[in-house]
Amino acid sequence: MKKAAIIGAGLGGLSASIYLSIKGWDVDVYEAQFFPGGKAAEEYLDGYRFDIGPSLVTMPWVFADVFKAAGKNINEELTLIKLKEICTYYLSDGTHLKALSDLEDFGDELEKIHEGSQESLIEYLKEAKKAYKLGGELFLTKPIHETRTLLKLSTLSKLIRFAGIHPLSTLNKINSKFFKDARLVQLFNRYATYNGSDPYQTPATMLIIPFVEYDGGGYGIKEGIYEIPKRLHKAAEELGVKFYFGEKVMKINKEKKKIIGITLNSGFKDYDVVISDADVLYTYEELLELPDAKKARRYRKLEPSSSGIVFYWGINRTFEELSVNNIFFSSNYPAEFQAIFENKTMPKEPTVYVNITSKLTPSDAPKDCENWFVLLNAPADENQDWDFLVSNARKATIKLLSKRLGVDIKSHIVTEGVLTPPDIERRTSSTHGSLYGISSNTTKAAFLRHRNRSKEITGLYFCGGSAHPGGGMPLVILSGKICAELVEKYSGD
Numbered sequence: 378m379k380k381a382a383i384i385g386a387g388l389g390g391l392s393a394s395i396y397l398s399i400k401g402w403d404v405d406v407y408e409a410q411f412f413p414g415g416k417a418a419e420e421y422l423d424g425y426r427f428d429i430g431p432s433l434v435t436m437p438w439v440f441a442d443v444f445k446a447a448g449k450n451i452n453e454e455l456t457l458i459k460l461k462e463i464c465t466y467y468l469s470d471g472t473h474l475k476a477l478s479d480l481e482d483f484g485d486e487l488e489k490i491h492e493g494s495q496e497s498l499i500e501y502l503k504e505a506k507k508a509y510k511l512g513g514e515l516f517l518t519k520p521i522h523e524t525r526t527l528l529k530l531s532t533l534s535k536l537i538r539f540a541g542i543h544p545l546s547t548l549n550k551i552n553s554k555f556f557k558d559a560r561l562v563q564l565f566n567r568y569a570t571y572n573g574s575d576p577y578q579t580p581a582t583m584l585i586i587p588f589v590e591y592d593g594g595g596y597g598i599k600e601g602i603y604e605i606p607k608r609l610h611k612a613a614e615e616l617g618v619k620f621y622f623g624e625k626v627m628k629i630n631k632e633k634k635k636i637i638g639i640t641l642n643s644g645f646k647d648y649d650v651v652i653s654d655a656d657v658l659y660t661y662e663e664l665l666e667l668p669d670a671k672k673a674r675r676y677r678k679l680e681p682s683s684s685g686i687v688f689y690w691g692i693n694r695t696f697e698e699l700s701v702n703n704i705f706f707s708s709n710y711p712a713e714f715q716a717i718f719e720n721k722t723m724p725k726e727p728t729v730y731v732n733i734t735s736k737l738t739p740s741d742a743p744k745d746c747e748n749w750f751v752l753l754n755a756p757a758d759e760n761q762d763w764d765f766l767v768s769n770a771r772k773a774t775i776k777l778l779s780k781r782l783g784v785d786i787k788s789h790i791v792t793e794g795v796l797t798p799p800d801i802e803r804r805t806s807s808t809h810g811s812l813y814g815i816s817s818n819t820t821k822a823a824f825l826r827h828r829n830r831s832k833e834i835t836g837l838y839f840c841g842g843s844a845h846p847g848g849g850m851p852l853v854i855l856s857g858k859i860c861a862e863l864v865e866k867y868s869g870d
């Protein structure tokens with residue numbers, strides 16, 4: 378049996394461990410923390426339960442597939458709840474609407490804001506579907522950097538046509554073409570943040586993101602998002618994968634450009650293959666000790682995706698008007714992204730996302746209370762004065778929420794946790810604390826993510842948010858699957 382070591386039990390690493398184990402490999406997973414999940418962790422604060430990172434599940438088929446590969450039925454592992462109200466949007470002028478999973482009803486909601494928007498939605502989603510079918514699907518599921526993949530003419534032509542969709546346009550421009558009301562353009566611009574990008578720069582092809590949400594639905598998990606890595610960990614263990622928690626990998630060992638194993642605090646262990654679910658740049662700089670490798674130098678120049686500041690608030694009352702997911706828009710969206718990506722600071726007036734899982738799972742908060750996960754987009758960490766930025770952001774958030782809800786929110790916060798970009802880097806080794814690897818602020822970015830198989834070092838593979846196809850739960854699970862397929866193809870004999 379060939380032996381593989383996986384560095385990191387994030388969702389990408391867990392997925393790779395399952396897909397590789399079922400191919401007959403002997404798989405060991407090393408995780409620096411004492412639990413699986415990486416960014417998808419959980420915490421309890423004074424009787425309130427919080428998912429630390431991801432809050433919304435999209436592309437449910439990706440999750441179903443990985444459980445199925447492990448011999449499990451997702452519906453026996455998790456209770457997926459398709460959200461009828463995907464999100465309640467508080468628009469910048471104080472009006473609000475609900476993004477409903479029933480598209481006719483959602484169209485009615487849009488129509489109330491601006492006449493003709495129902496028709497715009499239908500046309501917009503048709504265009505988005507075209508982009509997804511043309512190349513989006515293939516881009517997400519195939520190792521696009523492999524010559525063998527590109528040599529398939531149908532694949533290559535699809536990718537070229539995909540990259541060529543509205544080539545010089547941005548998400549904002551295409552949204553403005555379809556929606557005539559600035560408030561609705563802002564709503565659809567928001568999807569750029571799903572991969573940590575700027576709607577005024579990210580290419581129009583990103584309209585595949587709203588497509589997957591409105592076509593496949595947005596889901597919550599009754600047991601909490603953290604149940605996903607917990608169950609995948611258990612399923613992998615049942616397949617024979619061995620997990621070592623609290624075991625930081627110190628070094629990836631190679632000889633003549635070929636992987637020979639890894640070094641732990643306790644010493645060297647030999648492996649035929651190493652898959653890194655840790656950040657690509659961190660892997661080059663710290664684990665391979667190759668900070669000057671061409672790939673590392675190239676990666677360092679790429680713009681990181683945005684990061685986030687999260688407040689975890691225990692709220693001592695309920696808000697019937699809110700849904701599981703809620704967005705409170707700022708009045709100047711361009712200024713917000715300029716602050717984050719150009720000035721690398723927090724916007725004066727942030728857009729605020731509030732996720733409340735106790736709406737689905739009342740036991741996540743004490744009786745008649747709610748657990749608020751409050752996320753603000755933030756710049757990647759470059760040693761800013763985070764104490765100052767967090768304190769200002771907290772004040773701005775409370776001001777915005779209090780104004781929009783007509784309630785002094787501060788007086789209802791009974792317990793609080795905070796996550797900052799440096800915390801994200803410290804917890805998961807994500808360079809600059811970015812949430813999704815590199816940003817997608819250029820057309821090229823999609824192709825500049827690190828390949829899943831190293832061409833320079835035989836036996837080295839990459840999964841997770843900083844590798845192809847990028848960040849977000851479904852994408853990192855797909856990256857783990859792509860990695861396992863490549864390992865089998867290139868290191869199987």
Ligand SMILES: Cc1cc2nc3c(=O)[nH]c(=O)nc-3n(C[C@H](O)[C@H](O)[C@H](O)COP(=O)(O)OP(=O)(O)OC[C@H]3O[C@@H](n4cnc5c(N)ncnc54)[C@H](O)[C@@H]3O)c2cc1C
Pocket residue numbers: 384385386387388389390407408409410414415416417429430431432433434435624625626627654655656664685687752801804805806807812813840841842843848849850851853
């Ligand atoms: C606040 C926040 C909100 C988000 N919201 C969403 C959302 O709503 N929907 C969505 O789909 N996605 C969301 N995401 C993104 C999603 O969480 C990530 O893209 C995904 O979970 C990353 O998985 P990964 O495989 O890249 O590994 P990570 O989660 O980055 O984990 C990597 C693991 O590797 C371990 N590791 C690193 N170095 C070593 C070493 N040397 N030795 C051993 N172990 C090591 C780390 O401890 C960590 O556990 C969000 C993320 C955050 C932080």
